[in-house]
């Protein structure tokens with residue numbers, strides 16, 4: 470199967486918020502493909518981070534696509550607004566759909582606003598319901614930690630979800646988020662992931678460019694070994 474190119478998406482949650490523009494420029498120079506932005510509402514997840522004004526500000530300084538991950542209970546109210554604020558990819562959570570906070574129309578709203586639509590599942594959430602929603606998705610995000618905080622340990626038990634998505638013929642972007650480092654990225658790629666969020670893995674390393682280059686090379690070789698050709 471042909472899959473889209475490998476993308477390394479450092480999570481700005483681990484950047485220095487006092488010097489966000491400086492860290493964005495530095496991580497872009499170090500080879501970041503996308504910038505991952507974690508929006509948390511203190512309700513869907515037990516943490517509060519940033520919102521629309523910061524996404525708007527990032528858009529003024531970033532030269533790479535903004536990959537905005539909204540961990541909020543009511544994505545239907547906000548998804549389109551994040552795209553208008555500058556999100557190139559906007560990912561909301563499947564868990565909110567059952568609770569009425571979002572639905573396929575939320576994904577449609579992202580596309581209507583000119584964004585790429587992503588759908589995420591938490592570690593304990595079954596991926597099977599995503600199958601019927603794939604036509605609405607440009608990307609699926611598999612959480613490999615319980616969302617809310619950076620710096621947690623990678624959960625390899627979520628990897629069969631990625632294999633399932635590829636076995637259903639999904640040839641779009643599959644992103645994995647949580648605990649991705651040069652040590653864990655290979656198994657995620659072997660399962661079929663091609664977009665890799667890494668917060669502490671990049672920002673806490675001494676050599677951002679070297680870490681990103683190592684992660685990219687490992688991901689590309691493990692994808693190829695798994696029979697997945699990248700564009």
Ligand code: DX5
Nearest residue numbers: 480616617619620648668669
């Ligand atoms: C967790 C966030 C992640 C987080 C990843 O809820 O969605 O994007 O920043 O951080 P690391 O890579 O440190 O696990």
Ligand code: ZN
Nearest residue numbers: 507538646666
């Ligand atoms: Zn995230």
